[in-house]
Amino acid sequence: MTAIQSLTFDLRSPSTGLVIAQVSDQGVQEAQDAAERSVTAFQTWRRTTAYFRAGLLRKFFDLMLRDEAEIARLIATEMGKPVSEALGEVRYAAAFIEWYAEEAKRVFGSVVPSQHAGKRLLVTHEPVGPVYAVTPWNFPAAMATRKLAPALAAGCTVILKPAEQSPLTALKMRDLWTEAGGPADTFQVITASDPIGVTQVMMADARIRKVTFTGSTEVGRLLAAQAAPTLKRVSLELGGHAPYLIFEDADIGQAVADVIACKFRNAGQTCVCTNRIYVQRAVAEEFTARLTAAVQALKVGDPLDASTQIGPLVDAQGLEKVQRHVTDALERGAQATTGGAAGEGLYFTPTVLTGVTPDMLVMQEETFGPVAPLLVFDTEEEAVQAANDTEYGLAAYLWTRDLDRAFRVSEQLEYGIIGLNDPVPSTAQAPFGGVKQSGYGREGGPWGLQEYLNTKYLSMTVR
Template sequence: MPLAPTAAFINGCWTDLGIHFVVRSPVNQQMLAEVSDCGTREAEAAVQAAVVSFTIWRQTAVYQRAAILSRWADLIQIHAEDLAHLITWEMGKPIRQSRAEIKTAVTLARWYAEECKRITGESIPSQFPDKRLQIWKVPVGPVFAITPWNSPVSMVVRKIAPALAAGCTVILKPDEQTPLSALKLAELWAEAEGPAGTLQVLPSSAPAPLAERLMADPRIAKLSFTGSTAVGQKLYAQGSPTIKRLSLELGGHAPVLIFADADIAAAVAMTIHAKFRYAGQSCVAANRLYVDDAILPEFTARYLDAVSHLKIGDPFAEDTDIGPLVSAAAVQKFKAQLQDALDRGARLLCGGDAQGLWCSPTLLADLDPQSRIFHEESFSPLLPIQGFRSEAEAIARANDTPYGLAAYLWTRDLGRAYRVAEALQCGIVGVNDGSPATPQAPFGGNKLSGLGVEGGKWGLEEYLQLRYVSFQLPPAPATGDMESALSDL
């Protein structure tokens, strides 16, 4: 395994606390490292450092911040293979997909290095001749960021690159299953000459007390969280006493709509990608597949054939498509949702096997609408397929969820594409596109999928606040005084 720091990174220093927790790999269940286990004392130290550093970092010339971010992006690129292997060791993602994640992270860091140069305010007209009115954009302050395990490099960069670009300082709590990737990114930030206290990383095996301490601190201006809806709701409540700004990217339950006029071959290929990358462990993964009755038999046959060619196995093998799930708890959820559907009369079309942490791609048909899989995010390679008879029925089924992150649809009818995309209640829609996310576009949802966005200029603005400044000008010189002054020239 590539070398990575194991100590906490606080105020520019690697701090070994003497208290550690074990990080194990889902690939072989072996110990990867013993990592510093941070608590409330380390949280307090990090806040103090973040506040002091913020007073300097916010005043650092934006072109200097951009240069540091650019160096950081270059270093991530230089260490791309090591970071990709860290991802695969920590969460089991197939190595090809881990490399793709690093490319995304590099693109994000470079994009924000450039975008921060375009933080501009406005001048607005005044009704008074002796006033000048301006709108400034200023950094919100120190940020607390919490990242998940399923994209432990790109998700970190997607949060902290815009925050740092905006002039904020960041305290990062990476997921306890994948802290090494985040610590490696902190090491590269220091190598890029990122000032002490601008980025701090606090690994923790018991994140709740640490998070409570930071959420209660009025000096922390903003929370950026990606994770489950249940945890997001708790953090939402914890942020209310200090009125923190929040960005919450929570659970998803993405529907896929395949209309009769779709390019079936393309729809099959892209839906395979949308569902089975990361073994289904993505917040925008396809969770429910709805197919027009007119093409349901043909689509299902082609889909089963495509699934049969997916390779399950060693995530370090170049031809592996599906690696292990991240934990035994994830496998148990897969089994429970599958058994619930079967108990309610579902028909198993393929898969259903689980060996260790490896679960086979599983397709179900003829499901009871009350099945858990229709109401819970799967985060596994389990997918229900159902038919529909009309556009209205497809839209109604797609929207029949409290979540609203992503949705996908396939059609060759431009009018239908617009009608359905406008009707879907979510933040991201892929039209004939199974991977719509890109660094320059907003990424976020609504309903129980969260609030705020990441990505694009909108992701940068999440870390900026408006300041209105009204300048009252002194009286202009009297006319006589002006003529006298001119005569002296």
């Protein structure tokens, strides 16, 4: 193996701006070596029994829960999520490991009836092969386990490339997998300040048979194109622009609490956060007043403080985008009923905007910040049309107590995930993913496991 020069990059806390760690800065050579090790490890790992893999995953799950407080503090420190919220993420992340520890034993084959007496037709499933997984910074534990757990359960080896803003959580999970008894090189983490060279190696290597990516639509398109020459299996969870429809029959107090939970967790930096809130005219005034009061009461502060509800944005680029969106809206006639300005460092005051119009940037792009734009609608048809008027289709939400409307609207919304009176619908046993420019493929439940399996058909003549 080629000797590798030891290079590092500084990792800074978005809360304090201080250097919290120096992380190995890996490049092309390290990527090539990781690919070789993953391919070699796959030849053995693929032949292990489902029960063996399930046992290791169960140990991995137990270790995640054992160290949940430590992992939560890592998340809070490296990307700014409030520690109490980060603890919830760790448990959510561990739930995927637990689910796939159980699901590994349920990759059933089948016998297909034949029209010929002398033939037997069998269908089995096999692991796709070595996997390259790329995850974003906003859920450094959960985005990893949503990919890692089903891949390992299926018998695939995994090379995980976490975001450069949040590699510590991935490295910790790798160590826990090793402690659980995970064989060498079945789960590797490659860290890099500039991921382009690393990714090019993985995409060009025909032996890497699967790429799974969560991130922007722009990067997802590039990866899909790069995967084409080697015909890799691809799953993409990309950008979102989630609408939240508040109908006039909603429980306004509960609807406000739900919008807060959906919009402001992780300071609005989640792909399924609502980005535009449509309120029926009859309740718009009351909803706006109560939402404004609730947002004003949110505690902004140190993410390591258990009482903090809103932490910093992850980096200067993220803060600049939020500022640009809010400034554009205010200059075009919107009003901020609360917030509307940046705080110190990478903090942005939780904001509610009224008088928002479809031509504003906040309605055209995913803001990824603590900004709630409100729009008023009159009819159900108008609300559905506005909700679907986007190239994205990841998640959408609605609040109604009318059962007929619940079904009508849910069926018309062009999204992969619908939260009906539910601001946080994601769970390990359910499918997660979008349509249109929000990508393809699903994570979670049996659908997530299928992403890492090939189907093999055996036709046998019996004489």
